[in-house]
Amino acid sequence: GDSVTQTEGQVTVSESKSLIINCTYSATSIGYPNLFWYVRYPGEGLQLLLKVITAGQKGSSRGFEATYNKEATSFHLQKASVQESDSAVYYCALANYGSSGNKLIFGIGTLLSVKP
Amino acid sequence: DMKVTQMPRYLIKRMGENVLLECGQDMSHETMYWYRQDPGLGLQLIYISYDVDSNSEGDIPKGYRVSRKKREHFSLILDSAKTNQTSVYFCASSLGTQNTEVFFGKGTRLTVV
Numbered sequence: 009g010d011s012v013t014q015t016e017g018q019v020t021v022s023e024s025k026s027l028i029i030n031c032t033y034s035a036t037s038i039g040y041p042n043l044f045w046y047v048r049y050p051g052e053g054l055q056l057l058l059k060v061i062t063a064g065q066k067g068s069s070r071g072f073e074a075t076y077n078k079e080a081t082s083f084h085l086q087k088a089s090v091q092e093s094d095s096a097v098y099y100c101a102l103a104n105y106g107s108s109g110n111k112l113i114f115g116i117g118t119l120l121s122v123k124p
Numbered sequence: 125d126m127k128v129t130q131m132p133r134y135l136i137k138r139m140g141e142n143v144l145l146e147c148g149q150d151m152s153h154e155t156m157y158w159y160r161q162d163p164g165l166g167l168q169l170i171y172i173s174y175d176v177d178s179n180s181e182g183d184i185p186k187g188y189r190v191s192r193k194k195r196e197h198f199s200l201i202l203d204s205a206k207t208n209q210t211s212v213y214f215c216a217s218s219l220g221t222q223n224t225e226v227f228f229g230k231g232t233r234l235t236v237v
Binding site for chain 2: 012046051052053054055056059099101103105111112113114115116117
């Protein structure tokens with residue numbers, strides 16, 4: 009079936025340094041995967057950070073970027089310079105319409121801690 | 125204000141008790157979802173509802189049932205809760221089922237002792 013694997017556990021980065029959270033996916037060929045990054049700030053629900061529905065395209069939001077790489081089956085999240093306010097849990101997700109039906113398949117989440 | 129509201133936010137129940145988790149949304153979304161998240165796992169889909177009285181099982185429906193009598197409300201029911209149902213439960217909604225943003229509630233932390 010379809011699945012998502014992302015950087016496990018916690019990532020700690022100093023403020024103003026760069027960030028990458030790895031995400032790879034497995035999707036059955038009959039579907040057409042859409043890829044997402046969700047973020048959960050402390051005390052809040054998950055909210056959409058960015059999405060990309062076309063292979064080869066890049067999504068961006070709040071300084072974060074992710075490129076849908078179909079050849080590498082990857083969708084890594086990057087930011088050039090993190091801020092303390094970026095501390096949150098980040099989830100990579102896949103929706104494979106036509107294969108997994110109408111649902112989001114999530115990675116386990118990566119806790120980002122930004123040190124001042 | 126677009127939001128999904130979950131009640132209660134924290135709940136402690138004894139094994140064998142019945143549990144009701146409530147979810148509401150103010151966006152007139154057709155589709156609603158219940159997920160749970162456990163340590164080391166991604167969110168797992170329990171049930172999906174396409175509209176009033178139109179519900180389908182997700183990946184882990186065993187031990188749960190749902191009720192949707194109004195478009196804006198979606199309830200998750202645990203009849204005779206078990207300790208392995210201790211988890212964080214997320215409700216979500218979306219306008220449709222494809223290529224639409226999914227909005228999540230803040231979650232309910234349920235502990236079954």
